[in-house]
Amino acid sequence: MSRASGKIQSVLIAGPTASGKSRLALELAEACDGVVVNADSMQVYAGLAILSAQPTEADRAAAEHRLYGHVDPATNYNVGAWARDAGEVLADLRRAGRIAIVCGGTGLYFRALLGGIDDMPEIPPAIRAAWRQRLLDTGPEDLHAQLLQRDPEAAGRIRPGDSQRVLRALEIVETSGGPLAALQRGRGLPLLDAARSLQILLTPPRAVLRANIAQRFDMMLAEGALEEARVFAAIPGALAGTAGKAIGVAELGRYLAGQCSLDEARERAVIRSRQYAKRQDTWFRHQFDAQWQRLEAVSPIHRSDLIAAVKVG
Incomplete structure (x- = not known):
């Protein structure tokens, strides 16, 4: 029996930035031969592999990832475009009998998955x-x-x-x-069957999240975020579009322009990221219903239970 004919066809993993979503998604994908599908509005853009925390080459070697870095940064991508792209990916995975592990922090993308976003017209x-x-x-x-x-x-x-x-x-x-x-009546067609999905919302304590955010930005700097910001700024139209709003782009750009120190740029980016995480947390708490399993931390027991649920399903 293929996976698509069993109970669980998809796993949805949402949560604020730096909450551990990508790590959990990769672990489930490796254990269940799943495919990680991006649901983050900044991780769709090319040129932001480090600053938007896209999967590393090692991550991509360990499991297949879709809808990461596939959009020109000069393009203003939106939830309607993502829904069309995601619909095609999910249909492909269903035909192949593979589990879709949809992972990200953009609440509207998850709403679109579950039918809460109407199909917007193509703009001439x-x-x-x-x-x-x-x-x-x-x-x-x-x-x-x-x-x-x-x-x-x-x-x-x-x-x-x-x-x-x-x-x-x-x-x-x-x-x-x-x-x-x-x-915007919230009557769109769902992209997947909610009854055949696991819905997980990661909700780390605020102190943990704040520490994670600072540590992750330091890692980004160590991995080459400064050079990435320099190259990104030279892409025609990139700074003027939605991708130019990615956290770290403007802050590191000010440092590169000699307008602040690197420490100041780093501090501004960390503060902005913490503010964004707070807004995400508020949105998820008010918009996600009881179908979402809320986890402050993913223990080994939780991880084993999730893997078992997908495999048995």
Whole structure:
């Protein structure tokens, strides 16, 4: 009997940054001949292997990984694009009878997996180019004013300074001809069968997470994050897009420009990462239901139980 015909078809592992998701996913993939599928919005981008903590060459040799580093950093990738890519990967794995181990920290990606995101329209290139040119010409405040006229409800939810979300909302409103809320009813088609999945949310104590974040950024620096930031900044369009918001890019860029010391850049990146982890934790606590098994730490017993559940399933 293939795995796909058994009870468990997928394992979902979510949690804040530096919570140990990737390590657990790799261990399960090795034990169960699974494939690790990325569900992190920054790990999709090429050029950020170190700063976004993508799998190492050793990780990739130990188990197959999909949807990591496959997007041009000048491209503004979004949850709709990820859902389309992930749907194709998950369908491939089902046909092959292999376990999908979906791992990441982007809550909307998991919502899309389970059917909570509606299918957004493809944005015509001309509309996308026009709004991006207007942002360059007139600035984010003008774009937010335009959104306020066209879709007051969406404008009320999006900060004027959040230019990427304002842009996305304007693109969708113009493409669809209606308000954003009409397309956000949470009635999308699920990409997998939740009843045949294990859903795990890692929730380390805050003190542990803070220490992990600092230690991981120091490791990134030791592994070449500074040179990666230098090379990334030279990629045409990379800093202007979503990928340019990856933690460490701006901070190390300021050091490279002689605007601060390396210690200051490191401290700013660690603080920003801790703030991001706090927001992730809050989102998961409020959005994930009781189907998610919450673990502060993954003990050897937990790990054995998870492996057994997948294998028996």
